[in-house]
Amino acid sequence: MSDAPLAGRRVLVTRRPEQTSSLAARLAELGAIVVSVPAIAITSPEDPAPFDAALARIEGYDWIIFASGNAVNAVADGLAARGRQPALVGPAIASVGPATTRALAARFPGCAVELQPTADFRAEGLLMAFAERGWPRDQNCLIPHGDRARDIVAAGLRERGARVDAVVAYRTVVPDGFADALANAQRDRIDLALFASPSAVESFASAAGETARVLPIVAIGPITAEAARATGLTVLAVAESSTVDGLVKAAIRCFAASALTPG
Secondary structure (H helix, E strand, O other), rough: OOOOOOOOOOEOOOOOOHHHHHHHHHHHHHHEEEEEEEOEEOOOOOOOOOHHHHHHHHOOEEHHHHHOOHHHHHHHHHHHOOOOOOOOOOOOEEEHHHHHHHHHHHHOOOOOOOEEEOOOOHHHHHHHHHHHHHHOOOOOEEEEEOOOOOHHHHHHHHHHOOOEEEEEEEEEEEOHHHHHHHHHOOOOOEEEHHHHHHOHHHHHHHHHOOOOHOOOEEEEEEHHHHHHOOOOOEEEOOOOOHHHHHHHHHHHHHHHHHOOOOO
């Protein structure tokens, strides 16, 4: 394989700027021309009271379960707004995967992650990790999540006897000016678009209209791929692991298999 298997390919990245650096750097190393147009933005919950109440008693939980880096940031920012030090002392910490674990290390230095899936870095994998370790029956669990999050983990833990507070810690919204930024990006050829969440897919499909249907995409996992297909997008590949590396490898596969030809 060439050292630059993406040479000259224009790749649309739809993640937010703070989440894009490692992905953009890796794509550029492989020769891609990275076109960054964030498809989502993060803001506060419409009703912050339940999240504020959970933060006020955070030390009383047996587990805090993080399914995204956005949830990590929301908790860290929420504690800071209350004048609290960035620390999670007392509860055991569960993380959905390596990216979330890195976010925990960055925002909560010294934080030890007690539980993380070994391969399936999504809600289903997190439940499997609990199943292998032992269910937190009769324990108090906090799951800070986004307003569009699936209820898989909370429902699964409740079914096994856990007491779960699943609270909205942040909202996902369409960035101001997204449609215009996307239109500007599409004035030049885009060979492939990468998506890391269903919400990014929904924003893109709504803004791009019919042109979205013909743009080939790579999804970070099966849930994002399902959302893309539901909106009529053309999914060429799904990352084998829900990570930056998985996205990049899936993009390479698309071109290596001649699924795409130069524009």
